[in-house]
Amino acid sequence: MPRQGRPPLLIAVLIGVGIVVVQALLVPLFAAPAANLGPRDLPVVVAGPAPAADALAAQLAQREPGAFEITRAPDAAAADAILRDNQAYAAFVMGPAGPAVHTASGASPTVAQLVGQAATGMNAQVTDVVPGSPDDPRGAGFASGFLPLALTALAAGAALALLVRARWARFTGVLTFGVLAGLVGPLVLQEWLGVLTGDYLLNAAAIGLFATAVAGIVAGLGAAVGRPGIALAVLLVFLVGNPLSAVSAAPELLPQPWGAIGQFLPIGAGGSLLRSTAFFDGAGAAAPAWVLGAYALVGLLLALAGGVRTRTVAAESADAEHVAVAA
Template sequence: MSHPTRRRPSPPLLAALLAAVAVVAQALLIPLFAAPAANLAPRDLPIVVAGPAPGTTELANRLAAAQPGAFEILVRPDAAAAERALHDREAYAAFVVGPAGPVLYTAPAASPTVASLLVQGAAELSGGRPPRVVEVVRADPDDPRGSGFGAGFLPLGMTSVAVAVLLSLLLPGRVARLAGLLAYGVLAGLGAVAVWQGWLGVLPGAYLADAAAVGLFALATAATVAGLGALLGRAGIGLGVLVAFLLGNALGAVNAAPELLPQPWGTVGRWLPIGAGADLIRSTAFFDGAAAARPLGLLAGYAIVGLLLVLVGRAAVIPRHTAR
């Protein structure tokens, strides 16, 4: 019994449909990337107020009244405790109350954008007078605005996604894909940090520690895409690209801070591979590993789950056609 042939859309209609889909995708991507960048402002941003009790209470009240909801204020007894909080990544900056007025302690290595915003805000609080600023944890002198650090995540994300897609489409064997992902993670870490440190000079820290952090980020991203592809086929690859790359780049706040993005997007971004990768690499490069446990565990989870899905998922994303 013959089956009726299915009519395909005519080429002009198909072209119009593809154009419409592209325009809809464009309309969704523009606000996804532009809206967070256009609405940067402190939202429960952790800062320290340090010094004698009467002065710290007054300053904390002034900060809360000037920008309600902007800051999560941590009180510390003195300047030394404030510096420890910045080194431990408990806060982005500290106002230390002294006889000559508050002194702003900053950690540009955690976020040059936050440090700049707080310097401007402190000047407004003091009637336009520039505050005295002490940089406790400095950004790399060759990259004071953090632009080189942030720009490196786009090619890292792109190559990680590309490797995952190519391995999923070209290698039918699970073990071969697994070996390819692991080899990529090791080589990506060693190669990217060699460029960041040896060539560009914009990433401090111990080479092997930074390479391990970058390699884990690259592996987590690639394994997520490959694992979803092994689980769901081509649709899984598309989902992995959306989660690990598009959403991650839009919400990762690599050049800012999660607390500057509208919520809940800042929080969501920290749980995606790019946001967690930025957190981990900053910790290893600038803070001697402080506050690395959360992003380290998160990236390890992405990598392990992705690799397990590759092992137990389908052997080939594009099924082989049997000969008739």
């Protein structure tokens, strides 16, 4: 007598309950970081003569304890050098004419806006030392344009894992996608939409490395583990990595340690790397490049190992069939 399966009504109810549970987990994951933006150890510079600069640094620390990580600089030129090296988001400069605020909106338009509001209360003049794109002053185009890069890389990795069984073909597919995504991405974001500035080849390298990392880890986990591996990669890269990426804000504005964790995930590292190449001539690119390089390397190795596993399983199946026929 055939075994009865689960009733369709029960399956339908379980699906509904399961998806609502996932929804209940995803909503705070996406909404909580955005709802709790605020400076937390935000790197800033205080520059100027010792008595006035010391007083300003103490005032900043007292006004918002834990909000700023303050670096001292002797003058405005030294402070601007720190900003151009992508080591701080803003500088408070005490000069003969009074206080001034220097920002680096290329690093984060959101932080530049917050600091600009603080400058208004200080009656300080604001100078943008490292501006973002003039066609995207609020950075909305950068953040919105970066998300499709992640989604298409996820799709490419999943398709390669599901449709390509040969290990070297899958390996080549990941690299091909990464190179082409790197070449085409700046054509759209920089030459067409104008949301990026800087050197085309540097931006292409950043986008290409990001695309290879995401597609590689998805294809690699999919090849090594199967469909659960693809689901795990999507969870890691997008469902967790996207809300913690701070692409539209800054890692130091997110509740900690989530902002720091997001920089060790592909989307957060990719956004930071592209900002470095687009607005800072590559300054500050080393850390996110190493993170993405590690994901790309692990993904490609898993893609090859998955090919070995698939071939071994197929060989064992063929041997079993041969033994059965011989018997």
